[in-house]
């Protein structure tokens with residue numbers, strides 16, 4: 001069983017500081033278009049145009065709404081005093097982050113980005129295994145990206161949860177959708193977990209790299225260039241989002257929508273992607289743009305944070321459902337687990 005989940009060696013990578021040139025950009029454009037459509041026919045059955053349009057749409061929204069402040073600025077901004085006062089009074093809440101299980105394109109080592117690609121067989125197994133690991137941790141709300149691999153990971157994981165609540169999708173896209181997906185009965189509310197899917201948690205848009213093989217791209221453009229596209233903070237891949245751009249929407253979403261729920265004591269699971277989660281972790285752990293370069297997340301491994309008195313504390317990852325360590329961290333989690341034991345006996 002994999003136990004190493006969250007590798008972070010700080011400050012080891014040097015950024016190379018140059019952007020791709022436009023000739024290479026065009027060349028990449030042609031080959032990725034071919035590869036994307038081919039992979040779609042084989043794996044996903046969606047048209048390349050549909051994906052491309054939706055990515056472009058999202059990207060223009062991101063560009064239009066992007067705040068100039070960096071993630072780090074948000075963390076340390078003095079104007080947040082009021083917010084941090086109320087944070088200090090907050091209840092304790094659990095926050096589980098999980099990167100989706102392996103997808104078909106992870107398996108093939110292709111750049112995926114915001115292309116909707118299903119889980120591989122191994123990815124399904126990883127999601128179920130992840131569910132076992134968090135089966136004793138309370139979950140009151142689930143946030144996922146708009147992509148199926150993240151949604152499936154969350155749902156498959158919840159099949160293993162001992163509390164046996166049923167995840168129910170909340171539709172936030174319009175007034176009518178909200179009304180139609182509302183649950184009225186208090187009993188049903190207690191037995192269900194609202195699920196909110198939002199594109200702002202999507203994987204970062206990899207632009208013209210989407211659909212290309214990572215190894216072949218490195219052979220062609222150089223390992224260092226590809227590493228810069230994949231891991232630098234502010235250098236976007238050709239026509240795609242940098243981690244910084246991804247953070248501008250994913251972290252803003254986290255702060256606007258998710259953090260208030262944590263503040264009110266709700267236990268939350270977020271099922272999302274390598275880079276959208278890296279940007280959120282950057283915010284939670286106050287990593288610098290240099291430190292985040294070496295942050296790598298494995299597929300299908302849940303990470304647990306405790307939110308208390310305005311602070312996020314990483315608690316590592318429960319290695320197994322029976323692993324005592326993780327539940328000993330807080331009294332509240334231990335009590336929850338005890339209640340689950342009592343329900344069974």
Ligand SMILES: O=C(O)[C@@H](CO)OP(=O)(O)O
Pocket residue numbers: 106110111112113114203206230274275
């Ligand atoms: O291809 C992608 O979309 C991402 C995540 O799978 O890859 P990387 O780890 O290179 O950012």
